[in-house]
Amino acid sequence: EPEVTQTPSHQVTQMGQEVILRCVPISNHLYFYWYRQILGQKVEFLVSFYNNEISEKSEIFDDQFSVERPDGSNFTLKIRSTKLEDSAMYFCASGDTYSNQPQHFGDGTRLSIL
Amino acid sequence: AQSVAQPEDQVNVAEGNPLTVKCTYSVSGNPYLFWYVQYPNRGLQFLLKYITGDNLVKGSYGFEAEFNKSQTSFHLKKPSALVSDSALYFCAVRPNSGGYQKVTFGIGTKLQVIP
Numbered sequence A: 001e002p003e004v005t006q007t008p009s010h011q012v013t014q015m016g017q018e019v020i021l022r023c024v025p026i027s028n029h030l031y032f033y034w035y036r037q038i039l040g041q042k043v044e045f046l047v048s049f050y051n052n053e054i055s056e057k058s059e060i061f062d063d064q065f066s067v068e069r070p071d072g073s074n075f076t077l078k079i080r081s082t083k084l085e086d087s088a089m090y091f092c093a094s095g096d097t098y099s100n101q102p103q104h105f106g107d108g109t110r111l112s113i114l
Numbered sequence B: 001a002q003s004v005a006q007p008e009d010q011v012n013v014a015e016g017n018p019l020t021v022k023c024t025y026s027v028s029g030n031p032y033l034f035w036y037v038q039y040p041n042r043g044l045q046f047l048l049k050y051i052t053g054d055n056l057v058k059g060s061y062g063f064e065a066e067f068n069k070s071q072t073s074f075h076l077k078k079p080s081a082l083v084s085d086s087a088l089y090f091c092a093v094r095p096n097s098g099g100y101q102k103v104t105f106g107i108g109t110k111l112q113v114i115p
Helices: none
Strands: A005-007 A010-013 A019-024 A031-037 A043-050 A053-057 A065-068 A075-079 A088-095 A109-113 B003-005 B010-014 B019-021 B024-026 B031-038 B044-050 B056-058 B064-068 B073-078 B087-095 B109-114
Touching: A005 A088, A010 A019, A019 A031, A019 A088, A019 A109, A043 A065, A043 A075, A075 A088, B003 B087, B010 B019, B019 B109, B024 B073, B024 B087, B031 B064, B031 B073, B044 B056, B044 B064, B044 B073, B073 B087
Parallel strands: A010 A109, B010 B109
Antiparallel strands: A005 A019, A019 A075, A031 A043, A031 A088, A043 A053, A065 A075, A088 A109, B003 B024, B019 B073, B031 B044, B031 B087, B056 B064, B064 B073, B087 B109
């Protein structure tokens, strides 16, 4: 079964540094998402992306965050100047055309800000 | 705004006994409802969904869930729990329009199946 893959599995970064989290969605999917999960807390929506633009974003997704689909396969989340509170698991998800289909999630990138 | 409530942080059940993980939701219009499971250090794995039709939906690993519109609930059930079912379970909802619509998750319920 096709999978969403995320790299790296664990990223350690100094506060204030830029970080890029990478995702390869399922190839025929058109909708892409980033979620995050702070340790012990719920999964929170960050942003959705369709047709090369952001469809919706949450309050968490401020100017420090950006997303990009630089080529036909990758979907990236960039945090420009990381803060301690950005430490979390970041999950990429992709979905096909129909909203009644489940989103498929990657295994996540654990981001640790020092 | 849509929301999901999972009232129990943890559910403990003996192996072989039936289990229920509770979920209630709030969404404008008709919902699409999902259950996901998360094992340690892994992503979210889809278990089952309710879209329309029969209120009892069956999913992976013997799990099922019952949609109750009047109670706005979507409780996850399994007739006989296995130790390997021990994991974190998330209920999720999205509106039934727009493929880009975000999924809103509950806070998660930790299921502990005791041998």
